[in-house]
Amino acid sequence: MYDPTVARLTYRGLLGRRRALILGALPLLLLVIATAVRLLAGADDQTAVNVLGGFALATMVPLVGVVAGTGAIGPEIDDGSVVYLLSKPLKRPTIILTKLIVAIAVTMVFSAVPTLLAGLILNGNGQQIAVAYTVAALVASIAYAALFLLLGTVSRHAVVLGLVYALVWEALFGSLVPGARTLSVQQWSLAVAHKVTGGDLVTSDVGLPTATVLLAAVTVLATWYAGRKLRSLTLAGEE
């Protein structure tokens, strides 16, 4: 169910120069913000929660997820080079699952690692805040990668749709419409973070059992459907 060659082709494409720059920019920004906040305001638990929750988990993780998830397959479908994968005796779900694993790994590296570092900078992991948000970022990476990989498989406008989801749905609707929060990867991962801190610093609108079920369901369904779509992917000719 995992093909090392597909993985190699995927991460080499994903970490090509331009995309690596985008992937690296947001984590760098987070670290800069964390350092500035620490220097200006000193170590404070609530500030750490605000930065990690408001920027890292709400903005950086989904955006890195969009770039890595859609980038793991979208460009190959767009430019037609996916034909070199499709013209092989490879099970289509194997291609999707491999790309998912790569996308998850890349999202985790570019979102969870900087989140942990930023947390350590902000308040030295006081109240387990850094670890909690890192776990949340890890969990969210899985769901985002799966969702955006599916988007990359079904749509040519995957990046735009991904950005709309990440910014409009998660950030805007999430703060305006209470119901939308139940259907938000961010809230699900916050439920996990809440469990890690144990206190009331990190809260979520969704209970842990619901969050776990929804995270697993979204990941599995998105992956299954992407495999199905790839099986009947149609390559249009030039004419």
Add this chain to the structure above:
Amino acid sequence: MTTLSIDHVSRWFGNVVAVNDVTMTIGPGVTGLLGPNGAGKSTLINMMGGFLAPSTGSVTLDGQPVWRNEQIYRHIGVVPEREAMYDVLTGREFVVANAELHGLGAKAAQRALATVEMEYAQDRKIATYSKGMRQRVKMASALVHDPSLLLLDEPFNGMDPRQRMQLMELLRRMGDEGRTVLFSSHILEEVEQLARHVEVVVAGRHAASGDFRRIRRLMTDRPHRYLVRSSDDRALAAALIADPSTSGIEVDVAEGALRIQAVDFGRFTALLPRVAKEHGIRLLAVSPSDESLESVFSYLVAA
């Protein structure tokens, strides 16, 4: 023996019909799929390669369905028309990756690179390759698993004459070895040089099938139109009309030229310079006025 059967295949996109009820059988040897741009060649090749589902009809390889059957690719090598091919890799890395995806190793990749004579540039990034080099590396990636069916979509596009000759030689060899090789082209001469067997597609329909010489004869026997400018149009017209190879001449005063319709192509092309010389007329311009492939093909469809 590998036989690709296309059985009453149609494909439409929305309400545009790209391929219309085509039935053909492609056997061992080199077959040319000939047709003007937009005739549905790529759509047809995509269906042959299992990258597109026929709207109706079926495509089978030795009885096995091609669509949604990834195991069929053990027998098929595909050379797509599109350029994109993991430009960040070197040629060798790309072909090795293709071999690995077939469960083969670096040895198979090296053999394929040698077959297309690309060893000298195998460690350069694909992004630095010329069109012809890309084409050859694509070819190597399609050959790694020694397929019995080779599908090539417009393989000669953008190649220089030397590269074209090399690739033709390679495809000829593949055909002689008993493989089933099908390539598409919109250029008559390419097909003529390479394929004895030709399938012609025009506007989504299967217009002709069979030996190239027969089809070529049909194409050359049609009336040809020429636009000719000379130092004395009327004298030339008078001399030409006396010969049976010419069926009509119009003196186009506005254009300052003759519009000639010739019925015997071979005879007319020999006659024109001879007549001009005998009468001391200088030929300033001779150009075929309906040589576009579309007109050639439309004649063929009508025949």
